[in-house]
Amino acid sequence: MAVRTYLVTGGAGFIGSNYIHYMFEKYGDDIRIINVDKLTYAGNLENLKDVEDHPNYTFIRADVCDGEKMMEIFNENDIDRVVHFAAESHVDRSIKNPDVFVRTNVLGTLNLLNAAKAAWENEDGTFKEDKKFLHVSTDEVYGSLDDDGGYFYETTPYDPHSPYSASKASSDFLVKSYMDTYHFPANITNCSNNYGPYQFPEKLIPLMINNALQGKKLPVYGDGKNVRDWLYVADHAKGIDMVQEKGRLFETYNIGGHNEKQNIEIIYTILDCLREILPDDDPRKANISEDLITYVTDRKGHDRRYAIAPDKIKKEVGWEPDTMFKEGIRKTIKWYFEHEDWMKNVTSGDYQNYYESMYANR
Ligand code: NAD
Ligand code: TDX
Numbered sequence: 001m002a003v004r005t006y007l008v009t010g011g012a013g014f015i016g017s018n019y020i021h022y023m024f025e026k027y028g029d030d031i032r033i034i035n036v037d038k039l040t041y042a043g044n045l046e047n048l049k050d051v052e053d054h055p056n057y058t059f060i061r062a063d064v065c066d067g068e069k070m071m072e073i074f075n076e077n078d079i080d081r082v083v084h085f086a087a088e089s090h091v092d093r094s095i096k097n098p099d100v101f102v103r104t105n106v107l108g109t110l111n112l113l114n115a116a117k118a119a120w121e122n123e124d125g126t127f128k129e130d131k132k133f134l135h136v137s138t139d140e141v142y143g144s145l146d147d148d149g150g151y152f153y154e155t156t157p158y159d160p161h162s163p164y165s166a167s168k169a170s171s172d173f174l175v176k177s178y179m180d181t182y183h184f185p186a187n188i189t190n191c192s193n194n195y196g197p198y199q200f201p202e203k204l205i206p207l208m209i210n211n212a213l214q215g216k217k218l219p220v221y222g223d224g225k226n227v228r229d230w231l232y233v234a235d236h237a238k239g240i241d242m243v244q245e246k247g248r249l250f251e252t253y254n255i256g257g258h259n260e261k262q263n264i265e266i267i268y269t270i271l272d273c274l275r276e277i278l279p280d281d282d283p284r285k286a287n288i289s290e291d292l293i294t295y296v297t298d299r300k301g302h303d304r305r306y307a308i309a310p311d312k313i314k315k316e317v318g319w320e321p322d323t324m325f326k327e328g329i330r331k332t333i334k335w336y337f338e339h340e341d342w343m344k345n346v347t348s349g350d351y352q353n354y355y356e357s358m359y360a361n362r
Pocket of ligand 2: 207
């Protein structure tokens with residue numbers, strides 16, 4: 001079997017690094033991975049320490065907004081698959097500073113589409129065989145659901161509310177337009193909220209774990225009853241791979257495991273798990289208390305509820321999650337608890353300024 005070359009963008013981030021681990025574990029030497037990442041605050045090469053010496057792994061530090069560089073990477077490598085994760089991904093940051101979201105998420109995606117199209121298109125406008133582009137998107141593009149029911153299907157009209165989700169929706173439409181106009185060989189996946197190792201502690205789960213371990217307040221937005229549909233990150237990686245190999249080209253697939261939880265439920269679960277996992281003689285155990293829960297001003301435009309209907313990916317591709325929430329959240333908490341140094345490193349430097357600016361007067 002010929003070795004297949006993957007171009008992964010944003011591979012030093014949370015989901016990208018988990019995806020690279022998943023792929024090397026699954027395919028070993030049968031694949032080559034080129035990871036293109038700008039290393040923003042969210043990108044961390046520590047996440048990939050155990051693959052950095054793999055002979056089939058290459059890291060290139062580059063900005064997806066650098067169109068010439070993207071073309072150069074395609075010219076120098078015979079890329080078979082693109083998996084495009086690179087993005088600004090945090091809703092709260094997008095509310096404070098939307099511009100970089102449009103730049104990276106929209107222009108960056110356009111550059112990659114152009115580079116892949118230039119490399120893969122034949123003179124007659126058809127595309128070379130077995131070349132595929134997968135655009136990693138989110139359920140947030142569909143908007144917000146009511147408390148009392150309904151799901152996001154692939155046919156649900158887009159209705160983004162935050163600058164983040166609007167930029168992701170724009171990038172999805174660009175990919176759709178390349179498929180419709182040029183017959184560009186792509187898929188889009190729209191996944192629900194991920195959790196697991198290597199997630200930057202600006203997002204709900206690692207932020208609450210880190211704060212609880214330090215005895216810091218647990219800031220709950222609004223009434224704490226907003227609902228997210230949580231999926232263990234390795235199951236997302238599996239879904240992406242299955243869609244690329246078994247899905248129909250030009251199709252969108254929603255990825256989610258029917259695991260809706262209110263934010264406040266997640267926080268109680270984290271506190272319970274920490275009490276269970278921490279040894280009695282660990283001084284951090286004394287910090288773990290419901291008294292840390294603090295209700296703060298709500299996020300602007302806060303989407304109420306997300307819930308994915310995964311019927312299509314299940315039926316057409318045969319994907320189902322492997323890790324149920326009870327097991328996944330325990331594994332995740334254990335991972336953060338055992339990787340104190342990772343947390344210390346990512347929360348040094350700019351993180352304190354970020355935290356102050358987001359939470360100090362909330
Ligand atoms: P992340 O913020 O942890 O990682 C993003 C990565 O992209 C980082 O390594 C960063 O350095 C890199 N990056 C940012 N700007 C770049 C640029 N201009 N050029 C090159 N690299 C750049 O994000 P994540 O949570 O891993 O999300 C990955 C993708 O999955 C995003 O497209 C996001 O929209 C999507 N997604 C995330 C979730 C979730 O729950 N986290 C759910 C569904 C979809
Ligand atoms: O301090 C907090 N307090 C709080 O109550 C934080 C950081 C979050 N929240 C709430 C807001 C949301 O209702 O928790 C929920 C989850 O928040 P985030 O972790 O910021 O995720 P969300 O806004 O749902 O977006 C995530 O899922 C979809 C990812 O960040 C996106 O990249 C992905 O597309």
